[in-house]
Amino acid sequence: MNLLVIALKILIDLAMHTAFARLNAVCAFNLSTLAALTFLCFASTFFNDYNTQVSINAANVVLKNVPDYIVSREKNDLGILKIDVTSDLEPLFNWNVKQLFLYLTAEYESKNNKLNQVVLWDKIIKRGEKALIKIKNEPLKYYFWDDGNGLLGHKNVTLYLSWNIIPNAGTLPRWVGTGTHRLTFPSEYTQMRTNF
Amino acid sequence: MFSKESLVFWGLEDLSRMNFRQLIYQFLNFAMIVSSALMIWKGLMVVTGSESPIVVVLSGSMEPAFHRGDLLFLTNYEQEPIRAGEIVVFKVEGREIPIVHRVIKVHEKDDGSVKFLTKGDNNNVDDRGLYANGQAWLTRKDVVGRARGFVPFVGIVTIIMNDYPKLKVSTPFWDYLALLFLYIGNDKKRNALR
Structure with a gap:
C-alpha cells in the first residue's frame, strides 16, 4: 500500500516536471558549473608573477618646438626618436591570459609638472600570437608632446615597457618590465624638417 | 478583493487559489528580492567609492x-593616482x-592635480x-571608476535590450522574469514545507 502511494507520487512528480522545469534545471546547472570553473581559472592565476626582462634603446633623438594646434596655439616641445625594444613575453601567458597590452612609457619630471607619463608606442598580443618582441629602429607610434617646454636639455627621461594583462576572467594587473632606458634630449631645438 | 474572472484575465489565477497569508508571503518574497538587489548595489557603491561599481561594456x-x-x-x-596604461571609465559633458x-598621457602637478588623455585600444x-x-584633457572629476575586474559576456542581456528596445515591453521577456520569481518562491515554499 505504501509502495503504491510512493510510486503514484513519483509518477505525478514526473508529470509535473514540465519541459520548462527541465530546461531551467539544465540551464541552471550549466551556468553554475561555468561560474565555478571561471572562478577556479581566476583563483589559480591570481598570485602569478608576470615580470620579465626587457631591453630598450633609443636613437636619432631630436627635439622640436612647435605648436600642437589640437591643444593650443602655444609652442610645446616635441621629441622625435627611434626605438629598439626586445623582450620575450612568451612565459607570461597561461590559461587565464587572453591578451597582453604592451605599452612603452616615457616618464619624467619637468618644470610644469611633478610627473609626466607619455605612452609612445603600444602593441596588442593575443594568446597564440608570436610573443617575441623585437623591434629595431622603429619610429614612435604616438607623438611625444610635452606639456610645455620641459624636454629641452632634459637628461633623465625614463623609457620603460609595461603590460596590462587582460584575463579570461579576473583582475586586470599592470606590470612594469625589468630594464629601462635613460633618455637624454639635446639642449637645442632642431630647425630641420624631420620624418616622424 | 478581486473577482476570479479579472484575475484570470490578468493571468494571475494562481493568486485566487492562495489564502491571505500566502499572498502576503509571495509579496514579501518579491519585495525581498528587489530590496536585496538594491542593498547589494548601494553597498558596492560605498565599498568601491564609485557611483557605478559595475558597468557593461557597450x-x-x-x-x-x-x-x-x-x-x-x-x-x-x-x-589612488591616475597612471598611464590603466583603464578608466569617464563621463564627458x-x-x-x-x-x-x-x-x-598623464601630467600631474605638485599639488596633485592631474590632467590626462585617453584612447580606445581599438581606435586609431x-x-x-x-x-x-x-x-x-580629462581631470580627476570626470572619472566614474577604474577597471579592476573583468568577467566576459555576463552583461549581454543589457546589450540585447539596448539593441532591440522592443524587447523591454515584449511579453515573453517579462513572462520569463515572472516565472523565474514564481519558481524561486515555490521552491522556497516547497523546501519550507518539507
Missing part, C-alpha cells in the same frame, strides 16, 4: 580586450553614457574628438 572600442556585453568591476578611490578607455586616434567642444 562599444567595441576596447576590442579585443573587452567586447560588447562584458562586465567590468570598478573602484574609484580618491587616494553632453554625453550620457560613460566611456571605457585607456589612459595614454585619441579621444579628443569625443571630449566636449574645446576640451583637450
Whole structure:
C-alpha cells in the first residue's frame, strides 16, 4: 500500500516536471558549473608573477618646438626618436591570459609638472600570437608632446615597457618590465624638417 | 478583493487559489528580492567609492580586450593616482553614457592635480574628438571608476535590450522574469514545507 502511494507520487512528480522545469534545471546547472570553473581559472592565476626582462634603446633623438594646434596655439616641445625594444613575453601567458597590452612609457619630471607619463608606442598580443618582441629602429607610434617646454636639455627621461594583462576572467594587473632606458634630449631645438 | 474572472484575465489565477497569508508571503518574497538587489548595489557603491561599481561594456572600442556585453568591476578611490596604461571609465559633458578607455598621457602637478588623455585600444586616434567642444584633457572629476575586474559576456542581456528596445515591453521577456520569481518562491515554499 505504501509502495503504491510512493510510486503514484513519483509518477505525478514526473508529470509535473514540465519541459520548462527541465530546461531551467539544465540551464541552471550549466551556468553554475561555468561560474565555478571561471572562478577556479581566476583563483589559480591570481598570485602569478608576470615580470620579465626587457631591453630598450633609443636613437636619432631630436627635439622640436612647435605648436600642437589640437591643444593650443602655444609652442610645446616635441621629441622625435627611434626605438629598439626586445623582450620575450612568451612565459607570461597561461590559461587565464587572453591578451597582453604592451605599452612603452616615457616618464619624467619637468618644470610644469611633478610627473609626466607619455605612452609612445603600444602593441596588442593575443594568446597564440608570436610573443617575441623585437623591434629595431622603429619610429614612435604616438607623438611625444610635452606639456610645455620641459624636454629641452632634459637628461633623465625614463623609457620603460609595461603590460596590462587582460584575463579570461579576473583582475586586470599592470606590470612594469625589468630594464629601462635613460633618455637624454639635446639642449637645442632642431630647425630641420624631420620624418616622424 | 478581486473577482476570479479579472484575475484570470490578468493571468494571475494562481493568486485566487492562495489564502491571505500566502499572498502576503509571495509579496514579501518579491519585495525581498528587489530590496536585496538594491542593498547589494548601494553597498558596492560605498565599498568601491564609485557611483557605478559595475558597468557593461557597450562599444567595441576596447576590442579585443573587452567586447560588447562584458562586465567590468570598478573602484574609484580618491587616494589612488591616475597612471598611464590603466583603464578608466569617464563621463564627458553632453554625453550620457560613460566611456571605457585607456589612459595614454598623464601630467600631474605638485599639488596633485592631474590632467590626462585617453584612447580606445581599438581606435586609431585619441579621444579628443569625443571630449566636449574645446576640451583637450580629462581631470580627476570626470572619472566614474577604474577597471579592476573583468568577467566576459555576463552583461549581454543589457546589450540585447539596448539593441532591440522592443524587447523591454515584449511579453515573453517579462513572462520569463515572472516565472523565474514564481519558481524561486515555490521552491522556497516547497523546501519550507518539507
